[in-house]
Amino acid sequence: MIWFINLLPRIPGWEKGTARVRKLQELSLTQKLFLVYSVFALFFLFYHEAHLPLLWMIGLALIGYLVSGILFWGIVFAFRKLETKIVLPAIFAEVGIERPTIKLVPWVEAGFFAFSILGCLLTGFFENRSGILFFSVYAVGVLSARLIDNKAYYKIGLLGILVLASGLISFKSLQRAEIFVAYSMFKPDFEQKDLSKWNFVEAERLLQNEDLKLSIHLPEDFYFHNPQNLNLEDKTGIGQIAGIISSSDSDPNRYPVVRIFFVPFRFDDDSExxxxxxxxxxxxxxxxxxxxxxxxERESFEDRYYGTFWTFYDVLRPRYAKTGMFFLAKHKQPYSLVFIVDESLIKGRKHEESIEKILSSVKIEE
Incomplete structure (x- = not known):
């Protein structure tokens, strides 16, 4: 065995490798934790973005890693400021009076809670009642540890809500970057025009766009979302977004929903x-x-719309649903309109009644 150990230094690169191991061993506990975190974080990020082209995948992974890295070291720096030393008068020691020499810094504690609440609020964690309940119960537990002066559990609890908020912020930043990438990949290559000039006649529930020579009747309890008020994710599709009709006045993605996309030239067929x-x-x-x-199967509607639909399970809004694209043919205007439909899957019907009403009401002036 000794002769084998003596042979190890002769292996090419052995000395450099052992030197690097020693350097790793000299790192602080925090640095070692960050190194381990980096390995797992980068693996997860690359795996999560593996569906994208290589350059996009690397770019998004680095964005997510950069944000989470900044938050990691920000928490480390702030946590070191959580406690401060107290200089006691010498007379205390002389008479044998013992007092704690370290105390918590109130403004740092308040900052931790404020950061956590703000992080959860901005990332939508509080949009669900269960999120509010979880945070409230957890915060009460942490504050209880503070009241009974159990510093160990209190610090662990504070670290927990900081990690929660940081994780949510990192994920949200990555999600925003993904939305931008998706929009960039499908962004129209033609010059976009202003499609925000819509008029709505409340009495007739008639929606009109003079630039497109287009009119649509909205069923009761349906609302129009102007393209100028939509975010990048809602604008991502086939061509330029002209507007969204949904069953919610605040959520343009609530089923059933019809997205209207504009292309400034005609298509002979919808294969592209x-x-x-x-x-x-x-x-x-x-x-x-x-x-x-x-x-x-390929589908037509009223001999005016042609397209294809898919069934799927919606993970974001847990339900079985149906989505597809209708291409509007047989009109004389020099543009094309594409209607992307998302709706609940209803047994015995091809489409929800409200969707059929909206598509049937579409008129283009000749």
Whole structure:
């Protein structure tokens, strides 16, 4: 065995390797934790973005790692400021009076709670009642440890809510970057025009756009979302977004929903549009937003709309649903309109009644 150990230094690169191991051993506990965290974080980020092209995957992974790294060291720095030393008068020691020499800094404690609450609020964690309940119960537990002066459990509890808030912020930043990437990948290559000039006649529930020569009747309890008020995720699709009709006045994505997209030239058929829509569905599937995607037969509606639909399981809004693209043909205007439909899956019906009413009411002036 001794002769084998004596041979190890002769292995090429052995000395450099052992020198690096010694350097790793000399790192502080915090630095070692960050190193381990970096390995797992980068692996997860690259795996999470593996569905994207290589350059996009590397870019998004580095963005997520950078944000989480800044938050990691920010927490470390702030945590070191949580306690401060107290200089006691010498007379205390002389008469044998013992007093604690370290105390918590109130403004740092308040800052931790404020950061955690703000992080949860901005990332939508409090939009669900269970999120509010969890945070409230957890915070009460942490404050209870503070009241009974159990510093160990109190510090662990504070660290817990900081990690929660930091994780939510890191994930949200990565999600925002993903939305930007998706929008960039499907952004129209033609010059976009102003499609925000819509008029709504409340008495007739008639929606009109003079620039497009387009009019649509909205069923009761349906609302129009102007493209100027939409975010990048809602604008991502086939062509330029012209507006969204949904069953919610605040959420443009609540089922059933019809997204209207504009292309400034005519298509002889919808094969190119369909190919682009499939790419969008594949991206959602690989990203984990949807599951169990199944293509249905090609479909026509009223001999004016042609397209294809899919059934799927919506992970974000847990339910079985249906999505697809209708291409509006047989009109004389020099542009194309694409209607992307998302709706609940109803047995015995091809589409929800409200969707059929909206599509039937679409009129384009000749």
């Amino acid at each position: 549009l369909l190919s682009q829509f499939k790419k969008i569905l594949d991206l959602q599937l690989q990203r984990g937003d949807i599951q169990e995607l199944n293509e249905l």
